[in-house]
Amino acid sequence: MRNIPMRAPSGGGGGSSKASKGTGNVVQSSVQQIKPPAEFSSKSLFEKANNTLNGATGNNISGRDTLKPGPYASGSIQARGKGRNFTKEERNKINEFGKNTGCHTCGNKNPGTKTVNFIPDHQPPNSTVPNGTPQQLYPHCKSCSAKQGGTLGAMKKQEKATRRP
Secondary structure, three states: OOOOOOOOOOOOOOOOOOOOHHHHHHHHHHHHHOOOOHHHOHHHHHHHHHHHHHHHOOOOOOOOOOOOOOOOOOOOEEOOOOOOOOOHHHHHHHHHHHHHHOOOOOOOOOOOOOOOOOEEEEEOOHHHOOOOOOOEEEEEOHHHHHHHHHHHHHHHHHHHHHHOO
8 A cells, every 4th residue: 555645734743744735635635535435335334244244154144035935945844833832843853954954044054042943934924824824844043033023024014004094
């Protein structure tokens, strides 16, 4: 990187400046004109950092659809219904699928839960189907489960907003 000499601030102190008076003004005006490209917006940077971190852990869920079986869905079991009172056998089977192929959405083999259990994910999601609709359970990590919850919450909010007269 080139060292660009700057003019000493006015109003004090001696000291020599390597730049002439005119060069300092050019540098200052150039610095004021520099604007970061759109790709460096705070939202964009957060998304890039988040995607990089998630990618490093195998949890790159950006742009992935959590409302259907994901690309890592290699095993599932029939859900008994919309309930979340999973049996020990159901949990063990979901954990087995998760340990072998990871979360069905992102492939992460670490569920990210305190209990180290994968979250049994109803597919299609409970809130998108009427009672009695056949569903399968797939292993979900905590991050993808949270993303799915956010997506479904936003859908529900939008549905309520469109029903208002």
